[in-house]
Amino acid sequence: MTLKNTLRKSFGEQQRFMLLLIAPAVTLLILFQAIPIFIGGSASFRDWMLTNPKKTWVGLAQYVSVLTDPAFLEIVLPNTFVFMFASVTVSLVLGMALALALNRPFRGQKLVQTILLLPLMVAPVIAAIMMRWMFNDQFGIVNVVLEALGGEARPWLVERWSAFAIIILTDCWLWTPWFALLLLAGLQSLPKSPFEAAAIDGTTPWRVFRYLTVPMLRPVIIVCIVIRSIDAFRTFDIVWALTGGGPARQTELFSLYAYEQAFVFLDFGKGSAAAIVGGLIILVVGLLLYRILDHVRKVSQ
Amino acid sequence: MNAPRRGFLDSLAPGARRAFFGLALAAVCFLFAFPVLWLMLTSLRPESGVYYVHKGLEFTLDSYKQVFSDERLVKAFINSGAIATLATFFSLLVTVSSGYMLSRFRGPIASTWFGVIYAMRCVPYITWVLPLYFVVQSYGVYDTYVGLLLPHIAVHICFFSWLMKGFFDGIDPSMEHAALIDGCTRWGAFYRVALPSAVPAISALAVLCWLFTWNEFLFAQILTGRNTPVITVVMSQFVSEMGLQWNLMSATAILALVPAFVLTLFGQKYVIQGLKI
Numbered sequence: 001m002t003l004k005n006t007l008r009k010s011f012g013e014q015q016r017f018m019l020l021l022i023a024p025a026v027t028l029l030i031l032f033q034a035i036p037i038f039i040g041g042s043a044s045f046r047d048w049m050l051t052n053p054k055k056t057w058v059g060l061a062q063y064v065s066v067l068t069d070p071a072f073l074e075i076v077l078p079n080t081f082v083f084m085f086a087s088v089t090v091s092l093v094l095g096m097a098l099a100l101a102l103n104r105p106f107r108g109q110k111l112v113q114t115i116l117l118l119p120l121m122v123a124p125v126i127a128a129i130m131m132r133w134m135f136n137d138q139f140g141i142v143n144v145v146l147e148a149l150g151g152e153a154r155p156w157l158v159e160r161w162s163a164f165a166i167i168i169l170t171d172c173w174l175w176t177p178w179f180a181l182l183l184l185a186g187l188q189s190l191p192k193s194p195f196e197a198a199a200i201d202g203t204t205p206w207r208v209f210r211y212l213t214v215p216m217l218r219p220v221i222i223v224c225i226v227i228r229s230i231d232a233f234r235t236f237d238i239v240w241a242l243t244g245g246g247p248a249r250q251t252e253l254f255s256l257y258a259y260e261q262a263f264v265f266l267d268f269g270k271g272s273a274a275a276i277v278g279g280l281i282i283l284v285v286g287l288l289l290y291r292i293l294d295h296v297r298k299v300s301q
Numbered sequence: 302m303n304a305p306r307r308g309f310l311d312s313l314a315p316g317a318r319r320a321f322f323g324l325a326l327a328a329v330c331f332l333f334a335f336p337v338l339w340l341m342l343t344s345l346r347p348e349s350g351v352y353y354v355h356k357g358l359e360f361t362l363d364s365y366k367q368v369f370s371d372e373r374l375v376k377a378f379i380n381s382g383a384i385a386t387l388a389t390f391f392s393l394l395v396t397v398s399s400g401y402m403l404s405r406f407r408g409p410i411a412s413t414w415f416g417v418i419y420a421m422r423c424v425p426y427i428t429w430v431l432p433l434y435f436v437v438q439s440y441g442v443y444d445t446y447v448g449l450l451l452p453h454i455a456v457h458i459c460f461f462s463w464l465m466k467g468f469f470d471g472i473d474p475s476m477e478h479a480a481l482i483d484g485c486t487r488w489g490a491f492y493r494v495a496l497p498s499a500v501p502a503i504s505a506l507a508v509l510c511w512l513f514t515w516n517e518f519l520f521a522q523i524l525t526g527r528n529t530p531v532i533t534v535v536m537s538q539f540v541s542e543m544g545l546q547w548n549l550m551s552a553t554a555i556l557a558l559v560p561a562f563v564l565t566l567f568g569q570k571y572v573i574q575g576l577k578i
Contacts (some may be wrong), residue, residue, distance in 0.1 A: 017487045018410050021402035024395045025458050026414075032436065032455035033421055033429055040432035101326055115330045117569070118337055121561040123516035125533045126554045130336040133343065133547055139353070141339060173336065234426055237518040241537045255427050255519075262431050263523070271431055279425035 044273040050266035062273035071249060072257060072274070079164065080254045080278075084232040087171040088225060094172065095179025095224075100209070102180070103187045116177045124174060128241035131170045132157065160250040163243050167251060170238050179224055186220035187213070222293040230286050234278070254278040337558070344551035364552035374553060377530040382560065384446065384531065385514040388453040392510050393503060396458055400465020401491060405474060422459040426519075434523050444526040452524065453514050461506055468502035469495065501571060508568035512561055532557050 044063065047056045066072055102113060119127065134140050135156040143153035156162045194216075198208045214221070236255040239245060245252040245260065252260070258278060262271025345360045368374050403415055433452055434443075442448030476498075477490040485493065496503075518533040525531060536557065539550050 014406070014487075015408075015410060018402050018406050018408075021398040021491075022410075022414055025399040025462065028395065028451060028455040029417070029421060029458055031440075032433065032452045033424075033458075036429040036432040036436045037424060039435060040428050043432060098329065101322070112326060112330055114566075115334050117565060118334060118562075121512065121565045122337065122558060123518070123533050123536075123561075125516075125518050125537050126557060127336070129536060129539070129550060129554060130340050133551070134336060134339060136547075139547075173333070177333070230425075236427075237533075237537075240518075240522075258427055258431060259519075259523075263434075268431070268435075272428075275425075275427045275431050279428040282425045283423060 040272045040275060043269050044276050046269050048269035050262070050268050053268070058269070062269045063277065065270055066274045066277055075250060076252050076254055076257045079252060080233060083168060083171070083235065083253055084229055086168045087175065087232050088229050090168070090172045091176040091179050091228070092221070092225065094176045096183055098176065098180040099183035099187055102184050116180060119174050119177050122174070124237040125241045127170055127174050128238040131166055132242055135166055157243055158247055160247060163247065164251050167239055167242055170242060171232065171235065174238070175228060179228070182220060182224050183217065186217050190216050222290070225293060226286060226289050229289055230282055233282050233285065340551045341555055343547055344555050346548055348548055364548040365556070367549055368552050368556060373530055374535060377532045377535040378556070380446075380529055381515055381532040384449055384453065385511050387450055388514045389507050389510040391450070391454045392457040392461060393507060395454060396461035397465055397496070397499070397503060398491070399458065399462040401469050401495060403462060403466040404469035418459045418462055422463070430519060430523060437524050443524065444528045446529065449521060449524050449529060449531070452520055453517070456520070457510060461510070464506065465502070468499055472498050504568070504571040508564060508572050511564060515561055
């Protein structure tokens with residue numbers, strides 16, 4: 001009774017209503033986000049094998065072991081950055097081209113738009129399996145077409161760089177429509193008058209694009225790049241389903257590396273440390289990207 | 302790079318230029334649709350023809366029949382559908398009220414909650430997905446509906462609350478004030494007055510949430526085992542387990558695509574409408 005009274009005194013009717021509105025969200029957030037983050041953080045300082053969870057405190061040893069792992073430094077990190085850069089750049093350029101093409105009305109536009117939406121509905125795992133089938137070394141359609149054209153069939157997914165290129169290709173297939181849609185929405189909300197003025201002046205399309213469209217779309221482009229880069233950095237499913245990180249762990253990206261440490265090599269401590277290292281890198285990269293792009297925007301204005 | 306192309310295009314007659322654009326666009330569409338079309342074609346070939354999909358004209362629905370007779374696959378489809386639907390319902394239930402609170406109220410509670418959401422949103426996915434395995438196990442819900450459902454709801458809280466706040470910000474609160482003055486309770490003002498005007502936005506989020514959960518892989522991979530197969534995980538196991546049965550795999554993939562396709566076709570309007578507010 002007294003507790004209820006003190007509660008009533010310190011929280012007015014409005015405050016109680018506010019707390020009630022967020023209560024379920026807060027509970028779930030604590031149970032399934034805050035606690036895991038805490039456990040992961042704690043595990044990264046411990047000797048925690050899934051087969052032998054001693055959980056003894058080892059300080060920074062797990063971090064040292066991740067940061068001195070040649071596989072992490074020489075393969076996983078470069079792979080992740082190359083993947084992020086290539087995938088985001090290619091999908092941005094293609095998405096921009098498609099958005100510009102769709103910005104003018106033409107016959108069959110609805111159909112084209114629906115076809116371009118297709119990859120957005122496909123689960124990344126399924127997209128990866130599709131590509132795996134198409135690039136199958138014996139029966140895949142790509143090799144069949146290559147041979148028909150007089151080329152030579154290649155074991156695409158068995159060689160490091162071609163496998164890596166296919167991972168990037170799959171990601172671009174999945175995400176170009178996303179760029180195209182957001183950029184198209186951006187294009188359609190731009191004011192018309194500057195473009196009309198440019199048309200009267202007879203400005204070339206390239207100059208209109210370079211000096212009008214891009215500067216005016218810059219906020220949308222920045223948001224797209226930052227969000228997509230962060231997502232690309234942590235890509236897991238398509239690598240898992242396409243190559244499983246192979247050949248010989250040569251196409252691993254950072255999320256797969258952390259997952260493998262924890263659930264394949266059963267070293268949960270090292271896996272957690274790797275996840276946190278990667279997490280910190282994403283945070284810094286995201287902030288830097290935002291700063292750089294924002295700086296470019298200010299300078300260009 | 303651009304100069305010669307522009308020159309080339311300028312030298313064409315307007316009609317030819319239009320044809321050129323048309324062809325280019327058709328080619329792009331073909332490339333985008335091809336993987337899905339190829340999958341569909343593969344799924345329709347009989348087992349004997351699956352390695353030579355491009356040769357022969359025999360088609361059959363056998364692979365689909367086989368998928369439907371595989372108990373584990375059927376179970377996976379049902380599980381995925383149930384989890385996506387339930388996750389959508391509960392995510393919205395939880396985030397609509399939280400977004401409403403963020404939009405309508407000021408003060409320490411609101412600003413703290415906003416700060417927490419923002420901070421949580423910045424924590425990268427993988428850092429809390431790995432330990433989730435232990436958390437879910439210690440709650441005793443590993444490999445059950447609940448164990449997959451609750452994290453799925455939790456993952457949407459930050460982003461969706463934030464989006465919903467934006468939607469409610471765009472809705473004039475004066476109607477709710479009027480309702481309160483007329484003797485409506487705060488709850489009444491929320492779900493009788495504010496909620497109906499947010500329906501387009503909520504539908505948009507529902508479509509996105511359903512698609513996201515249906516297509517999700519990493520959570521399911523970590524949090525489910527034998528008892529709760531979901532379609533994305535089963536598909537990824539296919540690659541190693543049934544590595545050579547590409548017709549079966551394609552049929553499953555096409556079936557997994559259909560609900561997402563239908564939902565997007567019908568939901569497209571709401572998504573575009575809802576996200577414009």
